Amino acid sequence: MSASLGAVGVAFRRRGVPATVIVCLVVLAAAFLAVVLGPVLFPEATKQDILSSLMPAGSPGHPLGTDELGRDILALTVAGAASALVGPVCVAVGSMLLGILLGTLAGYERGPLDFVISRWTDLLLALPVLLAAIVVSGVFGGGYWTTVALLVLLFSPSDIRIVRAGVLEQSARPYIEAAQMLSLSRWRVMFRHILPNVSSLVITNAMLNVAFALVAFSSLSFLGVGVPPGTADWGRQLTDSRAIMFDNPAAVIVPAVLIIAVACAVNLVGDWLGQRLTRSGGLA
Amino acid sequence: MTGIDVALDGIEGPAGRMVEPLSFEIAPAASLALIGESGSGKTLTAKSLVGLLPPGFRAAGTLRVDGREHRLDQADASWRAVRGREVSLLLQDPFTSLSPVHRCGPQIAWTLEAKAGRRLPARELDTEVARRLDEVNLPARVARAHPHELSGGMRQRVAIAAALASDPRLLIADEPTTALDASNQAELLDLLRELQHERGMAMLLISHDLGLVRGRTDEVLVMRHGEVVERGATARVLSAPEHQYTKALIAADPALALDAPVHAEASVLAEAAGRAEASGLAEAAGAAPLVRATGVVKRFGERTVLGGVDLEIAAGEIVGIVGESGSGKSTLARCIAGLEREDGGTIAFDGAVLTPGRRSRTPGQMQIVFQDPYSSLNPMMTIGQILREALAVGGRAPSEVAELLQTVGLPADAAGKRPAQLSGGQRQRVAIARALAPRPRLLICDESVSALDVQVQAQILDLLGRLREELGVAILFISHDLAVVRRIADTVTVVWQGRVVERGPCARVLDAPVEEYTKLLVAAAHRDRTLSHDPSTDGRTIPA
Numbered sequence: 001m002s003a004s005l006g007a008v009g010v011a012f013r014r015r016g017v018p019a020t021v022i023v024c025l026v027v028l029a030a031a032f033l034a035v036v037l038g039p040v041l042f043p044e045a046t047k048q049d050i051l052s053s054l055m056p057a058g059s060p061g062h063p064l065g066t067d068e069l070g071r072d073i074l075a076l077t078v079a080g081a082a083s084a085l086v087g088p089v090c091v092a093v094g095s096m097l098l099g100i101l102l103g104t105l106a107g108y109e110r111g112p113l114d115f116v117i118s119r120w121t122d123l124l125l126a127l128p129v130l131l132a133a134i135v136v137s138g139v140f141g142g143g144y145w146t147t148v149a150l151l152v153l154l155f156s157p158s159d160i161r162i163v164r165a166g167v168l169e170q171s172a173r174p175y176i177e178a179a180q181m182l183s184l185s186r187w188r189v190m191f192r193h194i195l196p197n198v199s200s201l202v203i204t205n206a207m208l209n210v211a212f213a214l215v216a217f218s219s220l221s222f223l224g225v226g227v228p229p230g231t232a233d234w235g236r237q238l239t240d241s242r243a244i245m246f247d248n249p250a251a252v253i254v255p256a257v258l259i260i261a262v263a264c265a266v267n268l269v270g271d272w273l274g275q276r277l278t279r280s281g282g283l284a
Numbered sequence: 285m286t287g288i289d290v291a292l293d294g295i296e297g298p299a300g301r302m303v304e305p306l307s308f309e310i311a312p313a314a315s316l317a318l319i320g321e322s323g324s325g326k327t328l329t330a331k332s333l334v335g336l337l338p339p340g341f342r343a344a345g346t347l348r349v350d351g352r353e354h355r356l357d358q359a360d361a362s363w364r365a366v367r368g369r370e371v372s373l374l375l376q377d378p379f380t381s382l383s384p385v386h387r388c389g390p391q392i393a394w395t396l397e398a399k400a401g402r403r404l405p406a407r408e409l410d411t412e413v414a415r416r417l418d419e420v421n422l423p424a425r426v427a428r429a430h431p432h433e434l435s436g437g438m439r440q441r442v443a444i445a446a447a448l449a450s451d452p453r454l455l456i457a458d459e460p461t462t463a464l465d466a467s468n469q470a471e472l473l474d475l476l477r478e479l480q481h482e483r484g485m486a487m488l489l490i491s492h493d494l495g496l497v498r499g500r501t502d503e504v505l506v507m508r509h510g511e512v513v514e515r516g517a518t519a520r521v522l523s524a525p526e527h528q529y530t531k532a533l534i535a536a537d538p539a540l541a542l543d544a545p546v547h548a549e550a551s552v553l554a555e556a557a558g559r560a561e562a563s564g565l566a567e568a569a570g571a572a573p574l575v576r577a578t579g580v581v582k583r584f585g586e587r588t589v590l591g592g593v594d595l596e597i598a599a600g601e602i603v604g605i606v607g608e609s610g611s612g613k614s615t616l617a618r619c620i621a622g623l624e625r626e627d628g629g630t631i632a633f634d635g636a637v638l639t640p641g642r643r644s645r646t647p648g649q650m651q652i653v654f655q656d657p658y659s660s661l662n663p664m665m666t667i668g669q670i671l672r673e674a675l676a677v678g679g680r681a682p683s684e685v686a687e688l689l690q691t692v693g694l695p696a697d698a699a700g701k702r703p704a705q706l707s708g709g710q711r712q713r714v715a716i717a718r719a720l721a722p723r724p725r726l727l728i729c730d731e732s733v734s735a736l737d738v739q740v741q742a743q744i745l746d747l748l749g750r751l752r753e754e755l756g757v758a759i760l761f762i763s764h765d766l767a768v769v770r771r772i773a774d775t776v777t778v779v780w781q782g783r784v785v786e787r788g789p790c791a792r793v794l795d796a797p798v799e800e801y802t803k804l805l806v807a808a809a810h811r812d813r814t815l816s817h818d819p820s821t822d823g824r825t826i827p828a
Contacts, residue, residue: 174660177623178718182647182677196664 021272024265031262034081038232045079045232046071057250065248067241073251076232080255083233084221085262087148088213094152096206099159104190106160107167118164121157129154130219137225147226151216155209162205166198200277207270211263218259234259287311288454288486289348292356295328295510298340302328303510305345308503310454310486315477317489317497317518319533320507321737322708329507330456330490332356334373335363347371349453369399372452374443376459381443382431388442389413389427395449416445420475436609437468441475448479455480458490465608465764470811473500492737494533498522506530536742572635574599574726574758575620575650581628582615582782589615591782592629597726602752602759604773604790606766606805612782613762617728620760621645621652634725647677651719655731657711661703667714668699671721678722691754692717693747709740716747720755727751728760733768745772766809770794778802 038045049070057065057073064073106117129151136150137143170176171194179189220226221235229236234255241251288310295303303325310316320326332343335358343356349370354362367373375381382391392413397404404412414424420441431439440460447455457476461469477500480487489501497504497518504521506514506529514527525531575597582590589612597603607613618624620631625640638644654660661670671689672682686696692713703711712732719727729748733741749772751757763769769776770790777787778801786799797803 174654174656175662178652178654178660178715179662180623180642181621181650181652181719182674182722183642183645184673184677193662193665197662199664 018272020268024268027261027265028269031081031085031258031265034078035085038079038081042072042075042079045075046230054244054247056248064250064254067248067251068244073248073254076237077234077254077258080232080234080237081258083144083227083231084214084218084235084255084259087144087151087217088210090148091151091155091213091217092206092209094148095155095159095209096202098152098156099163099205100195100202102156103160103163104167104195107164108171108186108190108194114164117160121160124154124157127154129216130223133216133220134223134225137220142225142228144227147217147220151213155213158209159202159205162201163198166201167194170194170197200274203277204270204274207266207273211266211270214259214263214266286350287314288488290333291345292329292332293344295325295332295337295341295343297328301510302341303332303343304512306505306512308505308515310488310503312453312484312486313481314503315480315487315489315501317491317501317504318507319491319494319497319504321492321739323509324507325510326490326492326507327458330373330458330488333454333456333488334367334371335360336367336373369450370452371454371456372447372450374447374455374457374460376462382439382446384431386430387427388417388429388431388434391442392416392427392446392449395446399450416449417442419448419479420445436464437472440464440468440472444472444476444479448483448485451483452485454486454488456488456490459492460489461496462491462493468608469496470808494522494530494738506533533738536739572632573597574601574634575760576632577616577620577629578632579629580616580619580626580631582612582619582624582626589782590619590626593779593782593784595620595777595784597758597760599725600752600756600758601775602748602761602773604769604776605760605762605779606764606769606776607779608764608805611779613779614730615782616779617652617730617760617762620726621650621728623652647674647722648724650726650728651722651724652728652730653712653715653719653732655734657708657715657735658703660715661711661718663703666700666702667706670714670718671699674718674721680721680723688717688721691720691751693743707740709736709743712736712740712744713747716744716751720751720757723755724757726758726760728762730762731764732761734763734765741768748772766794766806778805 049066051070052062052066053068053070055062055066057063059065062072062074064077066072067076102117106114132154133147133150137147140146167190176189176193179193184193217226218235218238221233222239224239227233227236229240237255238252241248241255245252289307290309291307292303292305294301294305306329308316318326318329328337328341331337332341332345333347333356335356337343345356347354347356347366349366352370354366354370382388389410393404393409396409396412396416410427413427417424417426422438422441422445426434426438426442431442434442444460455476460476461472464472473496476487476489479485487501489497491497494504494506499518501518504514504516504518505512506521506527508529514521514525514530521530522534525534573596575595577593577595579592579594580590581588581592593612593616595603595605595616605613605616615624619626619640622638622640622642622645630637631640632638633645633649661667665673667689668685671685675682675684675688685699689696689698694710694713694717698706698710698714703714706714715732716727727748733744736744745768748759748761752759759772761769761773773790775788776790776793778785778793778797778799780801786793786797786802793802794806797806
């Protein structure tokens with residue numbers, strides 16, 4: 001096991017992966033494990049046990065202590081990873097797909113279609129993300145997947161604009177004119193020729209969006225409109241544990257630090273990936 | 285001790301040694317040309333003298349400027365004092381060396397202030413910038429223009445003014461005229477010469493083009509694979525080359541053979557000329573030409589780029605279109621190809637009139653080979669994928685990739701590579717193979733060899749001539765380079781400001797031009813690249 005890990009490390013170093021990025025990748029791998037294994041390891045994380053409420057960190061059986069409802073902080077945090085991370089990843093992927101479709105159409109077709117799509121993104125960009133999310137949750141009753149759908153919509157303008165700009169730049173290149181000389185269909189030109197050449201932009205932006213969405217989700221949960229009370233979720237933990245900040249600081253600090261760590265890690269990996277993709281001129 | 289003295293101990297790159305030890309001296313006001321193909325190490329050598337080697341490359345040795353010694357392996361910070369003050373670098377493409385978001389004036393002013401080491405009063409600065417612009421024969425109003433508002437020649441003049449603003453002792457000019465057309469090239473090089481003499485500044489001219497340096501530099505170093513293969517006085521090297529490689533370079537340069545009879549050295553092409561005559565006869569017998577463009581008009585906004593142009597291309601004929609940049613020659617080709625929509629006139633293919641745009645055209649009618657082999661291939665696709673796609677369009681089997689590669693002189697294993705793994709010449713061959721895949725009846729070559737080294741240029745020209753012979757494809761060959769057109773075309777059409785000035789058989793138009801403009805163009809081509817065959821009688825050569 002350690003030998004194979006060593007080999008991976010060597011391979012990474014040989015490809016010039018900086019130490020910071022390796023640390024970030026480890027953080028992300030741990031977060032991923034928590035998402036997958038959390039429900040298995042701690043199926044009863046949200047179970048309340050009033051007898052053991054408000055135990056400080058380091059108590060026997062509760063290394064990170066408990067909150068005022070007697071829920072184990074370690075279990076709650078690991079189990080909360082899924083709720084805190086799956087949503088943001090879905091938001092990033094969803095808005096990326098929306099961005100690829102609308103951005104490519106706008107950038108390649110130009111004309112009225114471009115006008116409509118561009119004004120639509122202007123409109124969405126003018127809306128403050130959190131405020132819009134709070135209003136919509138208030139009106140439609142909120143819920144986790146409603147929030148995901150809403151954030152996909154609100155995050156998509158940046159993807160659409162970035163893809164559109166990349167497609168505009170690529171469209172002027174001779175290889176696109178060469179494809180037109182072969183009378184290839186517009187869909188083939190857009191998605192077979194242009195899209196792979198803007199993929200580095202798209203992927204980098206999606207990584208950055210994961211970080212933004214993570215913070216947005218936590219903020220919404222903190223404000224009480226993201227996930228329902230009683231759910232294991234990092235943002236929810238922050239709200240619920242504010243009152244016991246001085247009885248068991250770990251209840252607030254641990255999820256807060258994790259939110260920051262994962263957001264930073266995704267950001268840094270995204271930056272690095274972007275540089276690599278740009279430098280190598282593509283994914284190959 | 286004055287002048288420049290370079291002792292390079294070699295340049296090491298990630299793949300081993302790139303440039304062998306070499307040394308040279310340049311006296312004040314003298315000039316040295318460094319000649320070689322791409323990959324010969326000439327640009328690396330130039331970059332090592334300003335500390336701008338790409339990451340992973342290291343140079344060792346010394347550079348002496350008027351006796352002051354600089355080590356070539358010093359850190360970047362110490363280079364700043366050398367760069368600009370003692371040595372300036374002039375790059376090939378003024379579009380990339382000038383900042384696109386700043387006006388031209390400030391770009392010259394920055395260097396002036398950097399040299400003075402303090403902020404200068406605005407009025408003083410304006411006067412000095414105007415003086416510097418005047419030096420390169422530009423009006424003072426250029427200071428307020430953005431680079432994109434200027435023509436290529438004017439941009440390069442601004443770049444020269446900016447490079448000289450620090451009054452360097454050595455100017456390194458890396459292919460300074462490659463991006464310009466013939467008449468601009470000549471003017472610019474003469475301007476550099478003048479400036480050099482006024483300032484007593486040494487110049488290192490990097491070029492792939494031996495013809496270009498004739499009469500314009502004192503000495504020549506010919507490099508190949510990182511080694512100097514020949515050196516000596518320019519006149520001697522050009523008239524009596526000793527090394528086999530130098531001889532090959534001179535032989536491959538169409539410009540140096542500009543005075544030779546048309547097609548004389550290529551029997552294949554001589555045959556081709558005969559065939560053109562045959563096709564001319566066919567036309568006389570009543571057959572419609574392959575392409576007939578009548579009164580084609582194209583406007584971009586207010587500007588009329590094509591003012592009613594007629595053109596005919598017979599089947600199997602090679603028609604050359606020459607003209608300066610901005611003459612409308614590319615626009616005409618793009619209208620024929622359907623990539624631009626003409627505003628007036630008709631374009632007929634095989635007797636049938638085509639409506640403007642791509643929709644009315646099929647891939648089997650015509651294909652284009654573009655100028656820049658670096659951007660005309662999709663960087664994310666392998667050569668095999670690119671060619672299979674084009675074959676499918678022509679209804680041909682994917683298995684024909686190997687045959688197609690062979691036709692354009694590429695090995696079969698090229699199919700697995702991506703464009704980035706190929707050289708410029710190889711990429712242009714792929715672009716030609718792609719264009720041939722749907723079996724087009726007309727191949728449009730829009731400056732297709734302009735971005736290539738002379739030797740590669742010669743190979744591609746031979747290839748095109750051969751393809752016409754074997755496949756009977758007609759070629760519309762667009763170029764600003766008369767020498768190249770002369771080497772391949774049967775008939776030539778001269779375009780100026782969107783109008784046809786003169787047309788006729790290649791030899792007649794280029795050897796005995798009738799129109800004033802054509803005469804100017806031919807004269808510029810001669811002055812630019814082949815001043816005369818005996819440089820010693822050339823008045824422009826520098827007095828010792």
